[in-house]
Amino acid sequence: MNDVLAKDVMIKDVHTVSADRKVAFARLMMLRHNIGALPVVDDKRVLVGIITQRDIDLAGSDVSDLLVSDLMTRSLVKANETSPLRWIVEQMIKTGIQRIPVVDENSRLLGLVTQTSVIKAALMYNLLK
Numbered sequence: 001m002n003d004v005l006a007k008d009v010m011i012k013d014v015h016t017v018s019a020d021r022k023v024a025f026a027r028l029m030m031l032r033h034n035i036g037a038l039p040v041v042d043d044k045r046v047l048v049g050i051i052t053q054r055d056i057d058l059a060g061s062d063v064s065d066l067l068v069s070d071l072m073t074r075s076l077v078k079a080n081e082t083s084p085l086r087w088i089v090e091q092m093i094k095t096g097i098q099r100i101p102v103v104d105e106n107s108r109l110l111g112l113v114t115q116t117s118v119i120k121a122a123l124m125y126n127l128l129k
Helices: 023-033 053-058 085-095 115-124
Strands: 037-041 047-052 099-103 109-114
Touching: 023 037, 023 053, 037 109, 047 053, 047 099, 085 099, 085 115, 109 115
Parallel strands: none
Antiparallel strands: 037 047, 099 109
């Protein structure tokens, strides 16, 4: 696992949302694409937060007037392309988060490492012994 890097396992085709969109739009995107979270990016694809289905569920039943910026998490654990998979897994275990965004030196979103992508990598690289 020491030789496997974020760039080797990250999901590159990541659905995103902007902070000024309605929460209802983000929820619909998550349902349509069968995903549990959306990275929140600005017009230059700079990562500014993440919104999860759990965030929306915890907000209550009437989120129709809320914006993504109202519910998104702004303080994120982030990785870069050369972050070791071992470090990513340690962060997931330590914090309980299920998704770690991968960004470049300007905080532009490059991909997303999820628990599922970690499991797939473990199987692909024969890391489960």
